[in-house]
Amino acid sequence: MFHEKFAEGIISAKQFNREDIEYILKKGKEMLSETNSNLLKGKILASLFFEPSTRTRLSFESAMYRLGGNVIGFHSEDVSSIMKGESIADTIRTVENYSDCIVMRHSLEGAARMASKFARVPIINAGSGSGEHPTQALLDLLTITEEFGSLDGLNIGLMGDLKYGRTVHSLSILLSYFDANVYFISPVELKMRNRDKDYLQQRRMNYKEITDYRKILDTLDILYMTRIQKERFIDLEEYEKVKGLYIFRQDDLANTKEKFRLLHPLPRITEISSDIDESEKAIYFKQTFYGIPMRKAILAELMKD
Ligand code: NCD
Numbered sequence: 001m002f003h004e005k006f007a008e009g010i011i012s013a014k015q016f017n018r019e020d021i022e023y024i025l026k027k028g029k030e031m032l033s034e035t036n037s038n039l040l041k042g043k044i045l046a047s048l049f050f051e052p053s054t055r056t057r058l059s060f061e062s063a064m065y066r067l068g069g070n071v072i073g074f075h076s077e078d079v080s081s082i083m084k085g086e087s088i089a090d091t092i093r094t095v096e097n098y099s100d101c102i103v104m105r106h107s108l109e110g111a112a113r114m115a116s117k118f119a120r121v122p123i124i125n126a127g128s129g130s131g132e133h134p135t136q137a138l139l140d141l142l143t144i145t146e147e148f149g150s151l152d153g154l155n156i157g158l159m160g161d162l163k164y165g166r167t168v169h170s171l172s173i174l175l176s177y178f179d180a181n182v183y184f185i186s187p188v189e190l191k192m193r194n195r196d197k198d199y200l201q202q203r204r205m206n207y208k209e210i211t212d213y214r215k216i217l218d219t220l221d222i223l224y225m226t227r228i229q230k231e232r233f234i235d236l237e238e239y240e241k242v243k244g245l246y247i248f249r250q251d252d253l254a255n256t257k258e259k260f261r262l263l264h265p266l267p268r269i270t271e272i273s274s275d276i277d278e279s280e281k282a283i284y285f286k287q288t289f290y291g292i293p294m295r296k297a298i299l300a301e302l303m304k305d
Contacts, residue, residue, distance in 0.1 A: 002301050009122035009302060010100070011112045013134045013173035014199070015047060021141065024297055028142045031293035031300075040069035043303050046099035047073030047125070048091070050082065050106045055266060056126045056136065059291035060103050060299070067069055067296055069303075092118040100303050107231075122302040130164040130232050136265050137170035139294040143287045144222060147261055151178040155219050159185035160226035160246060160271060162192040164233075167265040168226055169196055176205035183216055184209045187242050190228070213246065217255050223248070225264040225271055249273040253281060263287055 002023055006015065045064040049057050053075065061071045073078045082091060087110060095102055096119040104115060107234075112125035112132075127133045144151060156175065158168045162184050172192070175182055184192050184207055191209060192200075200207060206282040210216065213223070225248060233239040248262065253276050264272060264284040276282050 003304055006121065008116045009112075009119075009124050010134050010298065011116055011123060011125045012132050013170040014136055016134075016174060016177070018177040020195070021177055023129060024138060024294075024301065025142055025145055027297035027301060028138070028290070028294040029146070031296040032146075034296075036066050036068070037066035039300050039304055040064065040067040043069040043100045044098065045069060045071050045073075045299065045303075046095045046102045047071055047075070048080075048095065048102060048104040049073070049075040050077045050080075050104070050111075051127065053105055053126070055288055055291060056105065056133075056281055057103075059288070060124070060126065060135075060295050063292050063295035063299055066292065067300060069124075069299070079185070088115060089118045095119075096121045101299065124298065124302070127166055129166070130169075130229065131166055132170045132173075133166040133265075134170045134174075135295060136167045137174045139291045140167070140224065140263060140265070140287065141174055141296045142173055143263065143283065143290045144261075146290065147283065148221065148259075151175070151180055154180045154221045155183070155216075155222065156180050156222045157183040157185050157213060157216065157220050158224045158226070159183075159188045159213055160294055162226075163190040163283040164229035165226040168192075168224070171224065172200060172205070172207070173203075176203040178192075180206075182207040183213075183220075185211065185213045185232045185246075187211060187245050189238065202237075213254070214255070217252060218257065220260060221257065223260070223262050225262065225268070227264075227267060227269050227271060244270065247269055247273060248276070252277055253279060256281065268269055 035150045096260040101122045103126050109129035109131035112128045116123040262282045
């Protein structure tokens, strides 16, 4: 079922309903206890990263190898024929002949969707400009459900760059299927875009927009911090104005619930002070660990025969 519904791949969190989310999270959980297997033996994943990546690319590639499959690809457009002026469409029309699935990251918001129109193999959106990053959101949910058992009833703050941050766009869409109280915490300049909020309102999501996280910190179960997306700013002066506005430190941690958990998709720049990394409440590195089971589950579902 999932396999058929997602035959074109995973482009947007908007493709999912609650049943799909619960299904793939269950599969991700199952992958936690499976070490290496040959589920995707003989299959080839093409990994096309036109933008920088550490965790997403390496975890997809590691997940593919751990399922017995192989990986081809490039991780800079400098080394592909894009440099010679080839279009994304032509690149995809070529690479689909060499692979069973394509995972791609690109600076253009509609890149993954466009690629899916030219490919017969599933496309996985590993980040499309300021748009979406659906598989990160799935691994974030796996992390939360492993920590808290369920998503319903949680108080969750999404904080930082809600305008350009693609992870929070996908995560808020997925969270709209659960009964969580969500706070969007950002400087006014970096509020969630109207088009994203319109969608969440249609879904009747329960959210509030605030600027001062300290006012609600002691009520939160989860704070999901994000990096200010410097590369998306047209005017760097605007970036300079907002870059140091939120820095989560030891004294903030002291004002949180005992079960509070701090998440971050990483990379972290200055927004979380490194002296709290050892706290059991800071789980952003544990979160990277969940990238493997979640991406194993996604690859296995999309490529199964
Ligand atoms: C994020 C991304 O690339 O969108 N990182 C990730 O995939 N884990 C977050 C970011 O770059 O700030």
